[in-house]
Amino acid sequence: MIRVELVKLARRPRNWVSLALLCGLPVLVAVFVVVTHVVPPPGQGPTLLSDVLSSGNLYPAAALAIVLPVFLPIAVAVVGGDAIAGEASSGMLRYLLARPVSRARLLTAKLVALVAYVLTAVVLVALTAYLTGIALFGAAPVSAPTGGGTLAAPSPVASAATSLSGTALTPAELVLRVAGAVAFIAVSMLGVGAIALFLSTVTNSPLAAALGALAALITSQVLVTLNSADAVAPYLPTRYWLAWIDFFREPILWRNIDRGLAVQAVYVVVFLGAAWAYFATKDITS
């Protein structure tokens, strides 16, 4: 069943369009930066963007920062929301279950396909951004700032280009750190994915499920920036999304990375559990 779901994912033209758009946005930004040589001052605009002029090697990280807040979660919510509701609205759900595919297996296969999509998306963005960075900005060695930056605040990182406080990163180290960031961002998307998957079992409309997941996401993002909501902030799904930046500190700051992973794990367990409980007992009338 997992193979079938992966085939379905791969043969859906829409998914390739969304991947192309995800990869295209950082390329577009890079072209603008190269043509104008105008970058946001350190601490403003997309994270790390001010550093890429000094080395294209850092562009994968900048590219991830560009797609992370909006584009990537939208794509994940759309694919996750489509998982069960899409089958229901196309009328295939009843035929799959009568084939028979057990409901637990179908849900698992959908989850695996969603994870595969997220990983593909993040890796493709990093790869195209690497090629774009090398081609447009050159491949100067990169230095990382020393540790001790405040929680996920981009400003200390943005000063990486000054290199006075930082140590130079070897290409191998940089690849490892980008890989770490890619993995962390992929995991960060799973919380949204699990919410979308749960809503997808509740409604028969893929659109409603995707929008519901996005609504949860936007709520979380609003609350994270709200000082009066500090009490709940550590439990919000988007709270540690920017912690991947800590992979580019020297030494790597694991504290927020670990917390981010833990929060995502909780969301995944809770919403997948809810999805399974709901789906297993649902009357399929679509």
Place this chain on the structure above:
Amino acid sequence: MIVTHGLTKSFGSFLAVDGVDLDVREGDRYGFLGPNGSGKTTVIRMLLGLVYATSGEIEILGERMPARAARVLPQVGALIEGPSAYPHLSGRANLRLIDASGPGGRRTRAARIGAALDQVGLGGIDGRAVGKYSLGMRQRLGLAAALLRKPRLLILDEPANGLDPRGIRELRDLLAGLSAAGTTIFLSSHQLNEVEQLCSRVGVVDRGKLVLQDDLARLQAPTGRVLVRSPEPDRVAAALDGQVRNRDGDALLVDAADAAALNARLVGAGIPVTEIGAERRSLEDLVLSLTTASADRVDRVPRAEPPGPGTASDTGPGPGTKQEEAAHDQG
């Protein structure tokens, strides 16, 4: 093959299926009939484990459902409320996906898909996406998906939908062939003609209850009356005085046990006979007499007009009430 005991399903306060005891035997060609909204589809979905029964038991191929779905359903082919397919993929790709979703071998897949497509008359299908198929082609593809596993039991919900008369004829021949080869067929249909020609047994549901379940041959046994057509109906009526029940132009309905004896008697009296045969109840009459109005018919509720000064109110019951009463009387 299919046995249910007291099968009941309520959606909230709406009782969709109420104590249905189905009994479909091996080799039956079972016609499952009833007006729209009578609960046919809910029963079919419960048989396939899609909708969970509120109470009651289901046994298919001798095993409990839905508990043993993983063992039962691979031997069941189903068409449920119209065919479905991924519109951006070809017919073959759709069948491959649906086949690969369930248990079963990969090596024989291409051959089985080819055989199923041949059976439904789509053998020469090209790589066109299903989204561009006609309604009839989709229906055939849905049938192919149901036949993919050479099932012992076929559960078909409105299999003739979207097919033209020739397509319906082909479908009937296909199902008759499968039945002859030992497949049990359970089909729901509004095409009573089709059911009459194909089925050996019928069950009729009305408002969630099974109101009839019997062999078609017994239901359509001669009524003890004979239908006679003659160019000289007056002479027939005179010769059979007292036996004629009904007369409509040149057609007469006569009380007689044996059509052949009646024929001999009329011909002996020198009365020409153009047509003669035992009267049988049509399935249509039977079903209409047993069922009430369709759930998809929504009549206007008669509004009681305030009686004007000095005029008598003559507001009778509206057409809806009349219709329902008539249906009740017949039943």
